Amino acid sequence: MNTPHNDLTRLVSDGGTAASHPVLQEQGAFVGPATGSEFNTIKAAIIPLACWRLEDVRFEFDSSIVRPESKTELKNLAKLLDRHPPLSKAEKSQPPELGCPLSVFGHADPTGNDDYNKQLSGRRAKAIYALITRRTELWEELFSQPFGNDKWGRRALEMMLDFVSSSEEETSQKNLTTAENGAQPVKANQELVTKHERDAGKRKALFLGYMEKLCGPELRLRKTDFLGHGDDSGGKADFQGCSEFNPVLIFSQEQQKKFDQDKDKTPRNSANASNRRVMVLIFRKGSRVAPAKWPCPRANEGVAGCIKRFWSDGEKRRKNQDKEREFNKTQDTFACRFYDRLSNNSPCERRITGEHWIIRVDKKQGLKLEDTVTLESKAVSYRSKIAVRNAVDIGEFLDFLFVPGPKGHYTITLMVGGTSYFAWRNLHLPGDGQGVEPSKFDYGPNQDHPNPYVVSSGRDPNAPAVTFNLCS
Amino acid sequence: MGTYHTVVQGEYVSGIAKKYGFSSYKKIWDHAQNAELKKQRQNPNVIFPGDQLFIPDKSEKKESRNTGQRHQFVLKTEKLKLRLVLEDLYEKPIANAPCELRVENETFRLTTDGQGKIEKDIKAGTRTAVLTIKDPQTPINKILIPIKIGDLDPVDKTPGQKARLNNLGYFAGPFDGKPEEENKALFLSAVEEFQCDHGLAVDGKCGPATQAKLKQVHGC
Numbered sequence: 118m119n120t121p122h123n124d125l126t127r128l129v130s131d132g133g134t135a136a137s138h139p140v141l142q143e144q145g146a147f148v149g150p151a152t153g154s155e156f157n158t159i160k161a162a163i164i165p166l167a168c169w170r171l172e173d174v175r176f177e178f179d180s181s182i183v184r185p186e187s188k189t190e191l192k193n194l195a196k197l198l199d200r201h202p203p204l205s206k207a208e209k210s211q212p213p214e215l216g217c218p219l220s221v222f223g224h225a226d227p228t229g230n231d232d233y234n235k236q237l238s239g240r241r242a243k244a245i246y247a248l249i250t251r252r253t254e255l256w257e258e259l260f261s262q263p264f265g266n267d268k269w270g271r272r273a274l275e276m277m278l279d280f281v282s283s284s285e286e287e288t289s290q291k292n293l294t295t296a297e298n299g300a301q302p303v304k305a306n307q308e309l310v311t312k313h314e315r316d317a318g319k320r321k322a323l324f325l326g327y328m329e330k331l332c333g334p335e336l337r338l339r340k341t342d343f344l345g346h347g348d349d350s351g352g353k354a355d356f357q358g359c360s361e362f363n364p365v366l367i368f369s370q371e372q373q374k375k376f377d378q379d380k381d382k383t384p385r386n387s388a389n390a391s392n393r394r395v396m397v398l399i400f401r402k403g404s405r406v407a408p409a410k411w412p413c414p415r416a417n418e419g420v421a422g423c424i425k426r427f428w429s430d431g432e433k434r435r436k437n438q439d440k441e442r443e444f445n446k447t448q449d450t451f452a453c454r455f456y457d458r459l460s461n462n463s464p465c466e467r468r469i470t471g472e473h474w475i476i477r478v479d480k481k482q483g484l485k486l487e488d489t490v491t492l493e494s495k496a497v498s499y500r501s502k503i504a505v506r507n508a509v510d511i512g513e514f515l516d517f518l519f520v521p522g523p524k525g526h527y528t529i530t531l532m533v534g535g536t537s538y539f540a541w542r543n544l545h546l547p548g549d550g551q552g553v554e555p556s557k558f559d560y561g562p563n564q565d566h567p568n569p570y571v572v573s574s575g576r577d578p579n580a581p582a583v584t585f586n587l588c589s
Numbered sequence: 590m591g592t593y594h595t596v597v598q599g600e601y602v603s604g605i606a607k608k609y610g611f612s613s614y615k616k617i618w619d620h621a622q623n624a625e626l627k628k629q630r631q632n633p634n635v636i637f638p639g640d641q642l643f644i645p646d647k648s649e650k651k652e653s654r655n656t657g658q659r660h661q662f663v664l665k666t667e668k669l670k671l672r673l674v675l676e677d678l679y680e681k682p683i684a685n686a687p688c689e690l691r692v693e694n695e696t697f698r699l700t701t702d703g704q705g706k707i708e709k710d711i712k713a714g715t716r717t718a719v720l721t722i723k724d725p726q727t728p729i730n731k732i733l734i735p736i737k738i739g740d741l742d743p744v745d746k747t748p749g750q751k752a753r754l755n756n757l758g759y760f761a762g763p764f765d766g767k768p769e770e771e772n773k774a775l776f777l778s779a780v781e782e783f784q785c786d787h788g789l790a791v792d793g794k795c796g797p798a799t800q801a802k803l804k805q806v807h808g809c
Binding site: 145146147148149150151152155156157158159160161162163164215400401402403404405406407410412425426428429448454455457458461 | 601603614632633634635667668669670671672673674675676677678679681683706708711715720725726727728729730734735736737738739740741742752755756757758759760764774775778779781782785791792793806807808809
């Protein structure tokens with residue numbers, strides 16, 4: 118059955134995805150009372166709220182050089198951060214809030230060995246981290262310390278010079294040409310490239326200019342916007358490479374054999390592309406990790422720390438089996454249990470199945486990010502509250518996606534600026550066979566007053582909106 | 590003569606004792622006919638639905654006093670507490686933080702001590718509470734944490750393991766009435782993560798060593 122609504126929670130572009138994680142239902146604590154010295158420990162958990170994924174196509178092949186087309190995905194990252202603001206944005210709000218910290222995870226495909234891939238995936242994560250924080254000194258490290266096939270050199274400088282000096286239109290034209298006939302982008306003045314190759318100061322300026330043009334002024338983060346707060350000089354907890362330990366796709370034994378025998382590795386590399394990705398996870402507001410306690414090793418360290426966090430059957434998960442396996446379907450392709458737990462609910466890593474109830478609200482009334490819509494049924498103990506910041510913005514309306522609960526009578530309330538409004542009483546959810554009847558809506562006292570909110574409900578986002586009056 | 594009481598979800602001995610008119614859980618828990626159960630469960634506050642608890646007859650207590658004088662009789666009731674230790678990510682206690690604890694219908698303002706501990710005397714039979722932490726430095730600031738007192742099962746039962754893992758921040762699955770199978774992978778990963786963090790053999794099996802550690806770290 119076609120469930121297009123799931124796509125509304127994700128912004129998908131050619132080079133990546135940006136999405137909010139499904140909102141978890143409130144978990145309570147089950148405790149035992151104490152007649153002696155017993156106690157119950159309640160500990161905060163590390164919970165990602167949102168994710169952003171950048172595909173391999175946005176990097177130069179086998180390299181950490183970030184391509185100009187990433188501009189699109191970076192715009193989507195900025196949108197995502199509007200919804201889940203990091204510290205640098207959140208502290209500006211009234212009253213100031215704590216931020217949602219980020220952490221960057223680079224992934225490689227299973228070709229090559231674990232150690233090589235650990236370094237390469239780490240370099241990609243580092244490149245993205247440096248890009249959004251404008252830390253040109255980290256790009257300088259990548260530039261001056263090539264690794265394997267990841268050699269920045271002249272081609273990186275040419276690409277950046279070209280992009281920085283071109284206009285918007287020219288750039289997209291050029292990209293089109295490149296895509297069409299696989300030709301190299303127009304070469305910048307070779308003398309200029311050499312100048313930048315020799316002069317670190319010039320290079321730094323170029324990196325910065327390139328970063329600015331890619332990200333725009335909106336997307337500029339600080340060290341403290343990340344999970345480790347930049348406390349560790351190696352970026353521990355801020356960015357890391359997962360080597361080839363967490364592929365989203367593992368070939369079948371047969372496929373692998375064919376690819377291994379084929380002298381031309383292009384088909385294999387192409388089939389593996391989805392594995393070579395960079396993921397950014399955005400965590401619950403106020404989360405902060407002491408780098409020393411974060412299980413992931415630094416980007417430039419070896420794999421020992423990763424292996425400590427493998428599933429007990431991690432090696433089995435990594436092996437080619439008789440069928441091809443996709444994380445999306447089997448959820449058993451990640452060897453690292455720690456990363457698996459973090460990303461299991463990520464719409465960037467897999468399609469989250471499950472249908473949603475859509476409660477649609479008119480934006481014209483100026484709902485703020487912290488206003489909420491609550492779907493509740495006391496009779497069947499269902500209660501779910503979603504803030505505007507987690508709603509899906511579809512232009513004129515905001516769609517609040519609720520996981521359907523059991524059969525029963527439901528109420529929808531809106532909390533706008535501290536005042537609570539009933540939107541609907543005695544609502545029946547789909548599958549109940551009772552439908553949604555206008556006659557069951559609760560109308561407020563001012564029926565001739567223009568209705569302030571337009572709300573529709575159901576599984577079909579194209580369903581006609583229903584107007585009603587709010588009564589407090 | 591006495592009678593047997595079959596434990597249901599949410600009950601604990603102190604609450605049961607009160608129900609049957611006993612001022613102390615000890616009269617029941619220390620009774621010879623509960624010796625087996627006591628040995629098995631150890632903690633009178635963490636018993637399991639289906640457990641058979643022997644309730645002895647109330648005995649008469651005779652006290653002699655002179656007539657013509659005033660005498661004061663004080664009923665000693667066993668103190669029952671709700672004791673919580675609050676921690677941030679990676680074992681950092683949420684120390685000296687103001688909290689609001691609503692126990693059934695009353696609200697109390699408390700502050701955690703240097704180890705993140707708060708405690709409150711509660712009436713036997715209390716079942717629900719809601720905790721709100723007011724420490725802006727932690728991610729669980731301002732979040733309402735519903736608390737179900739008595740719903741914690743013994744650590745040798747899967748729901749008891751799940752509840753402790755959840756409390757400790759290793760989300761092991763929701764208590765939503767759905768069959769255990771649905772969230773099996775999640776439970777397994779939570780057990781392994783706990784084992785990994787606490788220096789135990791990582792095998793996903795919540796055996797005696799893991800259970801003991803879980804009980805120790807969780808507090809009961």
